[in-house]
Amino acid sequence: MPTGNFVYDLTRFNDYTEWTVLGTETESLANSTNTPSGLGAISFAKVDKAGTTTYAGVYRTVDLDLIHGFPAHFCSEDRLVVSFYIGALTDVAQLEVRIGTSASHHNVWTIDDSAMTASTWQSLSTKWGTCTVTGNGMDPSNIDYMAVAVKFDAEDKELAGIIFDRVYLLPNTATVS
Numbered sequence: 001m002p003t004g005n006f007v008y009d010l011t012r013f014n015d016y017t018e019w020t021v022l023g024t025e026t027e028s029l030a031n032s033t034n035t036p037s038g039l040g041a042i043s044f045a046k047v048d049k050a051g052t053t054t055y056a057g058v059y060r061t062v063d064l065d066l067i068h069g070f071p072a073h074f075c076s077e078d079r080l081v082v083s084f085y086i087g088a089l090t091d092v093a094q095l096e097v098r099i100g101t102s103a104s105h106h107n108v109w110t111i112d113d114s115a116m117t118a119s120t121w122q123s124l125s126t127k128w129g130t131c132t133v134t135g136n137g138m139d140p141s142n143i144d145y146m147a148v149a150v151k152f153d154a155e156d157k158e159l160a161g162i163i164f165d166r167v168y169l170l171p172n173t174a175t176v177s
Helices: none
Strands: 007-012 026-032 041-046 055-064 079-085 092-100 106-112 122-127 132-134 143-152 159-170
Touching: 007 055, 026 055, 041 055, 055 092, 055 159, 079 092, 106 122, 143 159
Parallel strands: none
Antiparallel strands: 007 159, 026 041, 041 159, 055 143, 079 122, 079 159, 092 106, 092 143, 106 132
């Protein structure tokens, strides 16, 4: 939903019951009051159950239409912004945002751990046009699936207190010379 200054909120994380864990190695899904927006956030942990995945994350069903809901100047240079908190980055490889029609058909945007700072709230962005495609990718007029995940360096890594607050689109601002 559009907010001031043409910011388009894709989702907020103020109710953990709207989210589902991505797998057995994501646990402790809960609401968090540690949030820069003041609107609530969700937290979860990466645990080592059977050493089967390098990811911890959550997903949810959404109902988004980026063709009709986003400003007319929507383009590949616009920014996908993620507001999050990760206490330690020693074993973190990257953060992912997945948007599409399902877990099998979506686009994936990544933010490398080298761009992150441990133990601080941050809102980092990546260009909308820099995604990779899984399956058939996404249909921007019919988005039903969104996930956020943290990828770790190895399957046996653990980390508590991963917190997400907001995912939104920010239009690219043209520079006139």
